[in-house]
Amino acid sequence: MLGRQTVLAVAVLVAGTSGAATQGAVERGAYLVNTVMTCHNCHTPIGPNGPDLARAFSGGTPVFDTPAFRVRGSNITPDKQNGIGTWSEADIEKALRDGVRPNGVPLAPPMPTGFYGVLTSADGKAIAVYLKSLKASPNKVEAPVYNSHFERELFPGADKPADPAALQADKVKLGEYLVTIAHCMECHTPRIDGKLDFSAVGAGRQEFAGPWGTSIARNITSHPQKGLKAWTDDEIKRAITQGVSRDGSKLKPPMGYGFYARMTAGDLDAVVAYLRTLPPRE
Template sequence: MFFKFFGAAIAFVMAGLPALAETPLERGRYLMNSIVACGNCHTPQTPAGPAQGMELAGQFLMSIDPFTAYAPNITPDVETGIGGWTDEQIIAAIREGRRPDGSIIGPPMPVEFYRDMSDNDVKAIVAYLRSVPPVVNVVERSTYNFPLPASHGDPVISVAEVSRDNLVEYGAYLTTGLGHCWACHTPLVNGQLDVENQMGAGGQILDGPWGVAVTPNITPHEDGIRDYSDADIAQAITKGLRPDGSPLSPPMAFYYYQNIAADDVAAIVAYLRTIDPKPLP
């Protein structure tokens, strides 16, 4: 009886003060196993979820006309992973898409969205990357049939924390800087994501072991989620189910998204309701 009461009191305090209760490593563990989900690309995936003992050890991703992409080993193994990189070098790889030798990281790593990651969150992710077991695994290099840009934009010096007080703004941060939802849910025009005009309109074709998936429209348009209840949207994101209960297709990171905290899901839903409605292309 006493313990039951005590546990409830602690849970209540932690729910009220998440920022104070969390260490960077705890924050990183939460992010990496929920909304950020780097493992959806960097961990070998099986139909049952991420492969055992291979967390973040890299895998073949896709071969399409313009490129063949492999997600590298980002475990702390010094020889085959990123164990020899400094924190600053890892942060530059994530937010600026640049390796320590100055070479540019190519698609589909969603660097243009990770630019918005706050200093605290990117440091929390680095703390988590340092905590996973090193795995010796040599991954092939990607090949691109076009020149990669000289950079992914201006250097990212510092990104401030986004306050949770404004649900919609925090939802925008979760969806963009942390979750890179637009990388899949926005159509390509001439090979480039048309975020400016068609953010969230869907229609991208994603071919893989799951077959061919066409990303749905997730704007508040009638082609999108206008008629979904908040619970329908939350269920799609965290359970991978349509309102009628039928399963949605990979490669959305459902295995990781099931761990997104209810407050964060609510912020994402609130934000999705506010974006410009756009028709499916």
């Protein structure tokens, strides 16, 4: 898991750009990428103690191996040969929002672009500016293999950029935005024949196998027994940021608790406010 010092180290890497506006965008981009959006989970090599931040965003692990494709988290540093150093800011934004590279080749679904179309234009740009400010890594990642067509799953409401004024005015809307870009519901929604069942958003049930054994995404709707209805706000926040369930038991990966731990208090409040509005599901 990501510790406090390591996040600060990442923040130091981005210092030194010129201009107050750019600096603001770099800071905002760093916040989104390193906390809420957990990009390290898939783009930073995994070491014995979790993501190895000395090699932040240089790719290679995890490997997603399915009959349709075999892909690895890409090197998303500005290296010209092995990273995305030749991409423009607009190219990066297009990849995030539409799931397509500058050369027209679609990104395989582990990259959760079906959730990122909702990014406000300022946030989309901030992420691109931040990625461009990273230290380039020459790490070469095995090329993706695509065996058959795959479909992109567009999360409801993520088809167009959110209105920043609406997010500022309404805590529940802000929470919905954050939960969408954090792709919480990609894990916490059941799949039928491999496809997310959007009629049961938040009901959980997907299984995740890894070195931790198997974990099953839980029901995070407002269901009185199976969901979070009876939990206090603090209990929900502790689960998200510390990986501790209501009964005190430790929660397993792959949820990125250590990244969410760095979310602002206001953003966490908004996430909880939104989760409470999710209709109860069995």
